[in-house]
Amino acid sequence: MFTTTEHGQTMHTKVKEFIETQIEPMEAQFWQDCHELNPDGNWENWRWPEAYEALRQQARKAGLWNLFLSDETLGAGLSVTDYAPIAELTGRSILAPHIFNCNAPDSGNMELLWRYGSEEQQDQWLTPLLAGKTRSVFCMTEPDVASSDATNMQATAVVEGDEIVINGSKWWSSGLGDPAVDLLIVMAYTPDESKDRHQQHSMVLVPVKTAGVKIERMLKVFGDYDAPHGHGEVSFDNVRVPADSFIGGPGMGFEIAQGRLGPGRIHHCMRCIGAAEKSLELAVHRGMKRTAFGKPLLQLGGNLERIAEARIKIDQVRLLTLYAAQKMDSQGTKAALTEISAIKVVAPTVLQEVVDMAIQIHGGMGVCQDTMLPAFYAQARALRLADGPDEVHKTMIAKLELKRHGFRRKSQSSKS
Known part of the structure; x- marks a missing residue:
């Protein structure tokens, strides 16, 4: 009933072999190295062990890259059904999704830009993300509201002239500690009385080094900072980005x-x-x-x-x-x-x-x-x-x- 294609089966075999021969034998030592390199919450000094980039390049050379993306040119050309057993394989390892450039939140952010981003947004952000040259963060959850109801969102993204002004706080922004992070995708409230409550929120592309963006701290998960990936709290104080930084448009969040x-x-x-x-x-x-x-x-x-x-x-x-x-x-x-x-x-x-x-x-x-x-x-x-x-x-x-x-x-x- 759930038969995968020949292409999916071939990729599954290759991923399985790569994980068993290249990742599993060194994973325990890899995470020990991570803890020694990144002993505390001082995220500005966090870094990946040397083996990280070497493994990523090896995986890319083997064609085991962007496996989640169904586009045959930009990704592996796998359907969701084809990719599912491969995702299961990567789940046996904490490291494997990162090595294949298939880790959250980047995979979701790349798919978002692929589906909804403008050509300019794709050139600026999707291309380097697909190449593994940068990292991204998805900022949605907030510290001061019950985020189980996303319409509670208090962070705002208001249009002023040819700019979007963002104010508010987000936390549990996964990947915020990664030294390669350049982009935040921020979901925020864009008030519009003419629309219903599910059409008043927007997604905005915000470079992490934009004035007014402040990484407040990294959060521990059961006492562990999960470095150098990390999960952080970030504030936005009158952050201004161009009006074309909306993904899809205002109200489409x-x-x-x-x-x-x-x-x-x-x-x-x-x-x-x-x-x-x-x-x-x-x-x-x-x-x-x-x-x-x-x-x-x-x-x-x-x-x-x-x-x-x-x-x-x-x-x-x-x-x-x-x-x-x-x-x-x-x-x-x-x-x-x-x-x-x-x-x-x-x-x-x-x-x-x-x-x-x-x-x-x-x-x-x-x-x-x-x-x-x-x-x-x-x-x-x-x-x-x-x-x-x-x-x-x-x-x-x-x-x-x-x-x-x-x-x-x-x-x-x-x-x-």
Whole structure:
């Protein structure tokens, strides 16, 4: 049912071999080097280990570059269904998405510029991003409002003459610490009384070195700065950019966001599946090699059942995610809204459950830096909030289900 093309299968084989031979053997040392090079939150001094750029060049030379982009000239020419199993492979590694120039938020930002950017915007920003010469950040979440409702947004992007003036604060802006970052894509409120509440927000291209842009700090995720990628808080104080810095035009922010987040959620979820597979693999090997009370750990305390449950859950979420990918390819993002929200709820939750099981099997080793399990757990727990918390996606699924059966939720302002 979910057969990939010959091209997709060939790329899958190449990516698998590259990860197994070039990335996995050195990944543990790579992240240790990152921690030693970037010991604190002083992001201005953050940098990648030397192996980072060498691996990226090697991947690009092998044609394993911009795999997420379906454009045959700019990307790998893969459909969403073709790319999904490849994204799963990259999810087995924290490093792999960066090496193939397929990491968030850059992949989503590149797809956004490819779909909605003007020719000038593409020349200035998309081309160097595709070449891996720069990095970008997506600024949406705010510290002072409940960002689960994006219409709460307080940061503003107001047109004054031939300029856009931006004021406000954003945080959890992923990738803000990367030394190569040059571009911020800022979603902000553009007041217009003539439009409804979902047509009063805009996306604006802001060079990071524009006057009034200030990186306030980097935020720790479970005590880790995630350097040199990082997740930061940034403020905008009367930041002025040319009026042609709107992507698509004023008021198009929500429309563009849906186009950006749809494919991105497929990518996130397939990477979750890859991480869950890796976690299950680690649990099995650890549980069969360690003994207690005269038996392998997996033969104690119901652990065999936990392994079985993990296998069932992983395969279920993979099938659901592939179904969403196929529906996006055949019918478009809008037709797959239920499936996209469903996988966004299920995939990080399954990853969190499988990693938790694997940590328990590992004992003390499971919570230290000797395995990737702590990083996978942080990834899973953060993704249950990123791109919309579980509760928002469940509400969306329920609304679409009611609509499918002929019911529409009454407006809050309507009288009973």
